[in-house]
Amino acid sequence: MITLPDRMAYARKTKLELQDVLELILQDEIDRREQKNLTMRLKRASFTEEQTFEGFDWDAPVTFDRQRVRDLFSLGFLERHEDALFMGPAGVGKTFLASALGHAACRAGRHVLFLRADQLLKQLRQARADHSHEKTLRRFLAPDLLIIDDFGLRRLDSIQSSDMYEVIIERHRRTSTILTSNRTVEEWISLFDDPILAQSAMDRLAHNAHQVVIEGQSYRIRLRPGGESLKN
Structure with missing residues (x-):
């Protein structure tokens, strides 16, 4: 980090005018505060790993609509309060891309929260027991962006179905949500205890979402030691 003595030494060496020195010092302070705010946003987002657009291997042997995903990284979907669904088998990069979008949103000054579906549902269930459900739901x-990872691993009971329905309905067209799942949207309805709730929630979510289906070799295997050899 550039300090005030560093700037003063630079100013003397380059014989900068006072106004130019002050502008440099002011910009340094702006940059410092922006970095501090970004660090706080990333911490609040609770990512399990720091994954970014720049860190994704776009040559990985997986098939998906790359242009659609690159368009998502422009973050226009956040402005329009649209959602995104990443679907495909385990290890193909669904969570990586969802997290990278969240990281990009944090860099753009957005409030992001990342958690697994089972964590979300567990917290809401516990909140019912201690009468803090409304606070937890809020x-x-x-x-601005809620990322729900690994949705659909298990069938939902009546309480979980109700909670998931409420999260989806209340966020619909107000904010943006990203879900990752190893199931297709058509399979999600059968996961709910109540088919009416399921149909209502899925209709809203699917019709407002950018759907990205990823197929191919496990991306996660390529990230382990020695995985690079799988390129060939």
Whole structure:
């Protein structure tokens, strides 16, 4: 980090005018505050790993609509309060891309929250027991971008179905949500305890979402030691 003595030494060496020195010092302070705010946003987002657009291997042997995904990284979908669904088998990069979008949103000054579907549902269930359900629900409704990872691993009971329905309905067209799943949207309805709730939630979510289906070799295997050899 550039310090004030560094700037003063640079100013003497380059014989800068006072106004130019002050502008440099002011910009340094702006940059410092922006970096501090970004660090706080990333911490609040609770990412399991720091994954970015720049870190994704675009040559990985997986098939998906690359142009659609690159368009998502422009973050226009956040402005329009649209959603995104990443679907495909385990290890193909769904969570990586979802997290990278969240990281990009943090860099753009957005409030992001990342958590697994089972964590979200567990927290909401616990909140019912201690009478903090409304407060906990608001925590999931507040972010500009909510990323729910690994949705659909298990069938939902009646309480989980109700909670998931409420999160989806309340966020619909107000904020943006990203879901990752190893199931297709058509399979999601059968996961809910109540088919009416399921149909209502899925209709809203699917019709407002950019759907990205990823197929191919496990991206996760390529990231382990020695995985690079799988390129050939």
